Amino acid sequence: MANNTSTLMRFGKFHRLGHSLTIISFFGLVLTGMPLVFKDYAWGQWLYGVMGGYPMAGNIHRICALLTFVAAFLHFAYLAFESLVRKDRGMFWGPDSLLIQPKDVLNILGDILWFFRLGKRPKFERYIYWEKFEYLSLMWGTLVMAVTGYILWFPVQSTRLIPSSVASYVDLPSIALVAHRYEALLAAGFIFSIHFLHTHMLPENIPTDEAMFTGKIDEAHVKHERGAYYERMKQEGKLEGLRVQPSSSGAKFISRLMGVPLLTVGLLMVGFMLSSVIVSLAGLFVDLTKHLHYDIFSIFAF
Amino acid sequence: MVSLSKTTVGVFKDSKICKLIIISCFISCLIFISSFSSKNLFAQENSDCMECHTDASVVDSKVRVDHVTGEVELVSMVVDEKEYHASAHGGEDFYCIDCHADLEDSEGEHYPNLQPVDCVTFCHDDPAATFLEGSHASLMQEKGVQLPTCKYCHTGQKSKMNTPRADNLEHRGDTIEKCGGCHEAYYRSYRNNLHGQVTAMGYVGLDIATCVDCHGQHTILNSTNQESTLGAENAKETCGKCHPGAGNSFVKHVAHPGYKDVGYYKSALVALKNIRKDPGEIKAIVKSPQTLLTVLFLAYVGLLVVTFAQFGTHMLFSWLGSILDDRKENESDHG
Numbered sequence: 001m002a003n004n005t006s007t008l009m010r011f012g013k014f015h016r017l018g019h020s021l022t023i024i025s026f027f028g029l030v031l032t033g034m035p036l037v038f039k040d041y042a043w044g045q046w047l048y049g050v051m052g053g054y055p056m057a058g059n060i061h062r063i064c065a066l067l068t069f070v071a072a073f074l075h076f077a078y079l080a081f082e083s084l085v086r087k088d089r090g091m092f093w094g095p096d097s098l099l100i101q102p103k104d105v106l107n108i109l110g111d112i113l114w115f116f117r118l119g120k121r122p123k124f125e126r127y128i129y130w131e132k133f134e135y136l137s138l139m140w141g142t143l144v145m146a147v148t149g150y151i152l153w154f155p156v157q158s159t160r161l162i163p164s165s166v167a168s169y170v171d172l173p174s175i176a177l178v179a180h181r182y183e184a185l186l187a188a189g190f191i192f193s194i195h196f197l198h199t200h201m202l203p204e205n206i207p208t209d210e211a212m213f214t215g216k217i218d219e220a221h222v223k224h225e226r227g228a229y230y231e232r233m234k235q236e237g238k239l240e241g242l243r244v245q246p247s248s249s250g251a252k253f254i255s256r257l258m259g260v261p262l263l264t265v266g267l268l269m270v271g272f273m274l275s276s277v278i279v280s281l282a283g284l285f286v287d288l289t290k291h292l293h294y295d296i297f298s299i300f301a302f
Numbered sequence: 303m304v305s306l307s308k309t310t311v312g313v314f315k316d317s318k319i320c321k322l323i324i325i326s327c328f329i330s331c332l333i334f335i336s337s338f339s340s341k342n343l344f345a346q347e348n349s350d351c352m353e354c355h356t357d358a359s360v361v362d363s364k365v366r367v368d369h370v371t372g373e374v375e376l377v378s379m380v381v382d383e384k385e386y387h388a389s390a391h392g393g394e395d396f397y398c399i400d401c402h403a404d405l406e407d408s409e410g411e412h413y414p415n416l417q418p419v420d421c422v423t424f425c426h427d428d429p430a431a432t433f434l435e436g437s438h439a440s441l442m443q444e445k446g447v448q449l450p451t452c453k454y455c456h457t458g459q460k461s462k463m464n465t466p467r468a469d470n471l472e473h474r475g476d477t478i479e480k481c482g483g484c485h486e487a488y489y490r491s492y493r494n495n496l497h498g499q500v501t502a503m504g505y506v507g508l509d510i511a512t513c514v515d516c517h518g519q520h521t522i523l524n525s526t527n528q529e530s531t532l533g534a535e536n537a538k539e540t541c542g543k544c545h546p547g548a549g550n551s552f553v554k555h556v557a558h559p560g561y562k563d564v565g566y567y568k569s570a571l572v573a574l575k576n577i578r579k580d581p582g583e584i585k586a587i588v589k590s591p592q593t594l595l596t597v598l599f600l601a602y603v604g605l606l607v608v609t610f611a612q613f614g615t616h617m618l619f620s621w622l623g624s625i626l627d628d629r630k631e632n633e634s635d636h637g
Contacts, residue, residue: 039493039502054505115619121627130616152496159551167551171591174556177496178595182602186609194613203624287564 006219007246008239010211014078019212021071022138023262028064030188030269032057037181038276065149072142095125095232100136104129123227134195141187144179151176189273192266200263207263213255214247351398355381364414371448382460389464390456421452429520437530438522455480468519474506481513487565491558509544516540516557554591561596 011019032051038044051057082088090096095103107129110122127135151158155173162172200208204221211217223230233239354360361379368375386392391401399406401419422430430452433439442449458464459472466473478501482489492498497511506512516532523530531540537553545552560566573583587593 035503036499039499045503048503054500054503054507054510111620114623117623117626121623130613155555156545156547156549156552159555160549162551164550164554167554167591169589169591170594171554171556172551174495174559174591174595175598178559178561178598178602182599182606186602186606189606189610190613193610194617197617198613198620203621203628284564 007216007244008219008222008242009215009244010217010222011215013215014074016212016215018071018074018078021067021074025064025067025071026191027262027265028060029068030184030192031265032061032064033184034188034269034273037185038273041272041276041279043272044276062153065146068142069146072146095229096127098127098132098135100129100132101125104132123231124225124229125232126226126229128226130198134190134198137187137190141183144183145187148176148180148183152180185273189270192270196263196266200259208256208259210247210252210255210259213259214251216244216247348396348398352381352383355379356383371454378461381463385458385460385464389458390467391465419453426452433520433522436518436520436522437524437527469508471506474508474512474514475501475504477514478506478512487560487563488558490563491560494559494562495557497557511544515543556591556595559595560592561599566592566596 031047035044035048035051035057039048048057051060079091082091092099093101095101103125107122107124110119111129113119114121151172158176159167159172162170199205202209204224219230230239233242358378358380363376363378366375366377367373401421402416403420404417405412439449453462455477456465456473457476458466459476478489478492482492492513493502500510501512517525518531523533525532527533528535530536532553534553538548538550541548541553541555570584570587573580573587577584
């Protein structure tokens with residue numbers, strides 16, 4: 001019996017391709033875009049220079065944006081194909097869905113109880129609730145970034161869409177800049193801290209969760225992490241169909257070789273971003289309190 | 303031989319030719335002698351000045367007091383010829399004494415304190431006149447602020463002498479800082495916008511707008527003035543220099559968004575306080591396109607804080623939980 005060494009298929013080739021495309025485009029976008037937000041800091045200016053400076057970094061940013069569109073197009077084409085041609089609606093509703101299900105609400109409540117040691121951790125389905133949040137925020141974020149990015153790319157053409165009487169209240173390029181900048185902070189901060197720590201750097205996965213690169217996952221891992229999914233597969237008798245050869249050590253090495261530098265770059269980025277935000281907030285605090293003369297030694301006057 | 307000498311004597315006997323030769327000899331002698339006795343009969347070449355002014359051991363630094371601001375600075379009198387030739391006045395047909403006119407008759411070493419260079423009277427009277435016409439200059443005169451001279455803005459990077467050309471990158475970057483030195487709030491809000499973000503990185507090429515590209519170079523009028531470069535009619539042309547086809551909606555762009563500026567919120571609070579006295583003030587602030595930007599900005603700040611606080615706590619708790627669970631399992635395994 002293959003008990004510990006048995007391996008299951010978790011992600012098909014298509015999903016791994018989508019993830020790789022997203023990785024490449026996302027890193028390109030963040031590395032060329034984030035310096036503009038932290039323009040006052042030396043690391044931002046350095047990084048902008050490394051990425052090719054003024055016209056070059058912008059062009060890389062636009063190419064990566066187009067790559068993101070390719071990834072998004074592939075995703076929606078896949079959704080359409082699965083639901084319309086294969087008549088498989090499982091991805092919209094049911095245990096295999098990436099959308100929030102009623103059971104997820106129960107899982108969240110159960111997890112909160114588990115945090116405070118008031119119960120056992122609920123058994124999760126194929127996708128855990130925070131993975132669903134990540135997916136939905138990726139969809140929402142891509143939509144916002146695409147729309148605002150296009151407005152910033154073609155400011156003259158986009159402002160032609162609104163009449164000038166409206167434009168004196170609604171300034172499209174400025175709104176697009178605010179949304180693009182802070183949505184980017186949200187997305188980059190989220191992916192580089194929460195997504196990395198939650199999926200890749202969990203105590204059992206450190207340094208990377210190779211499932212997204214090799215597509216394969218240990219059976220014991222699935223049983224432990226996604227109990228409900230495992231039980232369901234077992235009952236439906238699909239477990240044997242998911243069994244695959246364990247990934248070779250070469251594939252594992254290559255996926256680490258790709259994953260570890262990306263993780264390092266991402267964690268460094270989030271470190272720089274966080275420290276810069278703290279410095280900015282400290283500057284704001286000093287600015288706000290500079291007219292406040294509070295003599296700490298006055299307590300000795302009593 | 304004899305016949306040749308005969309003809310020579312014959313020519314000398316011709317009094318007209320003789321006179322001509324004597325006069326021309328005299329003049330050429332005069333010219334020759336004068337070139338020895340004084341250099342000042344003709345204008346000095348730049349090389350005459352450069353004999354000393356390129357050698358740091360001959361000329362040294364000098365204390366200069368700015369006659370407008372009263373600032374005292376130590377200035378090197380050494381001329382970097384390469385920098386000078388790259389500057390706006392570095393062409394072949396410029397002479398040092400064109401500007402330092404009080405040295406025209408001096409020779410060799412000259413007295414140390416020259417007159418300040420007069421850019422306006424003979425050469426640049428047009429920009430000076432338009433500068434004085436602008437609301438920028440007239441407002442300063444009204445308020446009793448000392449007007450800047452040409453040299454305040456048109457100053458070289460190493461030496462004030464090397465007047466930069468208009469497309470000089472250092473000059474373009476320097477201009478932003480010079481304008482921003484007084485217009486602090488506008489400087490911060492410019493840096494908060496697209497153009498300012500890129501120029502903050504040190505990329506100040508002609509394709510990215512600095513202060514002067516929108517507000518004009520010498521005739522700086524308030525942007526509410528219809529005749530200014532940003533007046534309703536002129537704005538389309540001004541923006542169109544870089545954004546061809548800029549329309550009526552495009553020129554409504556908020557180039558100085560104040561949503562990250564404490565002063566903006568302060569002025570809104572003050573206006574809110576005076577709502578009884580002057581309800582128009584708060585209306586003007588709310589009605590501006592800045593309001594939507596501020597609301598969006600604050601919403602995003604809230605979203606960022608909530609997201610990271612919530613997911614951060616979630617992650618810490620789930621890490622702690624799984625570590626404790628693992629420990630329990632191990633204990634039960636061993637037990």
